[in-house]
Amino acid sequence: MILNIILIILAIVGGLVALFLLIAAFSKKKYTVAREISIDKPRQEVFDYLKHLKNQDHYSKWVMELPDKKTTFTGTDGAPGFVYTWDDRKSAGAQEIKRIVPNESIDMEIRFLKPFKGVAQASLFTKELPGNGQGHTQVKWTFASQMPxxxxxxxxxxxxxxxxxxxxxxxxxxxxxxxERR
Incomplete structure (x- = not known):
């Protein structure tokens, strides 16, 4: 009797594991998320602010959630090769500027070490919009990665x-x- 119950439980667990693996086999691994906003500032001013990764301390939800993080910087902020590393109880990793197209885009690689290892590609794009004569800029932020x-x-x-x-x-x-406060 007990052996039958154990076998039934093992069969159910095995079936659930097999179902999970089957779902994974047919599920996509890669994903991309993109969002955008318009800012009432000239494109040059917006781009010059965005290209400096240290400025993310003032606007990035992810960076702002780690107030006690230890950070290190390598290279020249606002230039390809600049690396911003962080380490906190919750997370650790590095963000590197890979490429900059002046006034158009900043491509970054984010390497996560904890709570899980992974690599993501992030980009910021700026586009001048017709506006109020003072300058009006669209900013688009993309984030792409994959789950193993x-x-x-x-x-x-x-x-x-x-x-x-x-x-x-x-x-x-x-x-x-x-x-817009500046």
Whole structure:
């Protein structure tokens, strides 16, 4: 009797594991999230602020959530090769400027060490918009990464677009507030 119960429990657990792996086998691994906002400032001013990673301390939700982080900087902020590393009880990693196209885009690589290892690509784009004569700029922030097998099955159960998108929206709102106060 007890042996039958144990076998049934093992069969159920095995079936759930097999189902999870099957879902992972057919789930996408890569994802990209993008959000944008318009800022009532000239493109040059917005871009010059964005290209300095240290400024993320004032607008990025993710950076602002780690007030006790230890940071180190290597290279020249605002130039390719600049690396901003952080270490906190909750997370650790590095963000590196990979490429800058003046007044157009900043491409960054983010390397996460904890709570999990991973690599993401992030980009900030600026575009001049017709506006009030003072300057009006659209900022678009993209974030792309992938989840390894079998963890990619989690993307079926959680909407990563909404999850990360909320953080990007909040960060862009902070950026708008900071720049429009200047």
């Amino acid at each position: 097998f079998p963890m990619n099955a989690m993307m079926v159960f959680m909407n990563i677009e909404n999850f990360l998108g909320k953080d990007l929206d909040l960060s862009l709102g902070n950026l708008k507030a900071v720049l």
